[in-house]
Amino acid sequence: MTAIPFDDYTLHAEVHFVSNQLPTLFLIHELAENCQMWDPLITYWKNRFNIVTYDFFGHGRTTDSQVHRVTCNRLVDEAVTVIHSLGLEKIHIIGDDFGGLLAILVANACRLKVQSLSLISTPWFMPRGTFDPWYQLFSQLIHTDRRLLASKIILMSTYPVTPSKFRYIRNTFNRITTQTFLDCMNLCRQMNESRNYFFLNELKSLHLPTLLLVGEYEYDLQIKMQIAFSMLIAGSRLYIVPGAARHIVLDNPEVAASMIQQFIRETESSPSKTQSPEHEELLMDLRHMIQESLKQVEDQYTHHLDIRVMSGPFSVTWNGTSVTGKWHQRHADELLLVLAMHGGTASRRQIIRWLMPEFSETRARNYLRVWIAHLNKIFRDHPDPSARHILMTTREAVMLNAQISCDLLEFVHKSTRLHQSDQSAERKAGQFITLAIHYKNESLLYLKSEWLSTYVSQLEQTLSEIMAGLVRDLIRHDEKQLVREVLEAGKRFEPYEGYVRDVLSHLDGA
Known part of the structure; x- marks a missing residue:
């Protein structure tokens, strides 16, 4: 373990050095995780590579700052500081998810040192503004129920869901402060609002051998973006990892480790080839076509739950298909509506205060359990299997695991905007x-x-x-x-x- 001073805090880094003759891997973890996420891959790489990992500011064993916050520039500066402090000369950078975007920026800042990039589940593209619902939901959950937040993350990012993966995600969130997590979410939202194919331009200027990994159970749009961008990056390779969703390192570390190892060995033995002018011209045309088409892409990242309560009888649709059931029994309609009107998540105590203020807490909690079970049954009886995970609960909170629209909520927002x-x-x-x-x-x-x-x-x-x-x-x-x-x-x-x-x-x- 190595402690590296940086501003008013200390960066935690771990160096697994084997030999000067072996390639050196520099690993950049995902936001809200830490360098321990790489342990499943490092298990397969022992004595095959020199490996450097480190924790971001406010993550893992890197200490917190009294004055600074999580920003993109700060995270890049941290990585560059680790590289220079350890005297690293030739490195292969591997980044996971948001860490993949950082990897591109770090490579740009250390051009002469970087030999290749391996980018795992890197979010190349999200339609502008589509991160806002996630920001609102996660910002509520980090205050309301961290266990429920861990459940939401694991359902979004892993396949299959297992107790060991859940424990890892839960323990990771327990080691990060609420403020740091909110800073991370705000950083993602800012990038979603401002990104203009910036990272593709950075990659093209680097001319580095690049490996793209994406899980076969990732969202369709994400897989399509990985395919499209792999065609636009000279010297890149794409591999779809079987049996994995977004969190490839957890889902299938053996295949991921093998593909990265093979890619780096080949990069070390054969330098990248330059593209012909004709090929570059073709790529330019293709890039322009893809960029234009991306502007028309609709949000396909989440399942959609739509609630209509103002335009006739109460009705619910899931991905455009009607959800039938006994909505007027056991207050299923009221429970769903109150969750939707409060951002999709609420503590049990809040729900009781809103819907059952006249009952004692014990009696109200018993009633609420019955209401939740009935609402859950309506969703589980829906023919689409994905509807089974719409309602997520813990002992303390309840959450709608979906992109939510509600005509009443939309009307309220329009009225508020008009008033102001x-x-x-x-x-x-x-x-x-x-x-x-x-x-x-x-x-x-x-x-x-x-x-x-x-x-x-x-x-x-x-x-x-x-x-x-x-x-x-x-x-x-x-x-x-x-x-x-x-x-x-x-x-x-x-x-x-x-x-x-x-x-x-x-x-x-x-």
């Missing part, structure tokens, strides 16, 4: 009229939930305030006809009884 908008009164009037026309509370109130009744009252209060503000602004601009249209559409949101009558009388008298 600084657009012209004329534009706001048109949006308000559309909202008012589509607002139907009849199907909401049938649930007879005190929580939902309060929620609906708050929503109608927001709409009332929007209408009153609009009317004042429109009268000031002498938009009498538009005032009448706003009043007609929003008469159910009167700030007080007789408000519409009073305003119309004022207009007629004027």
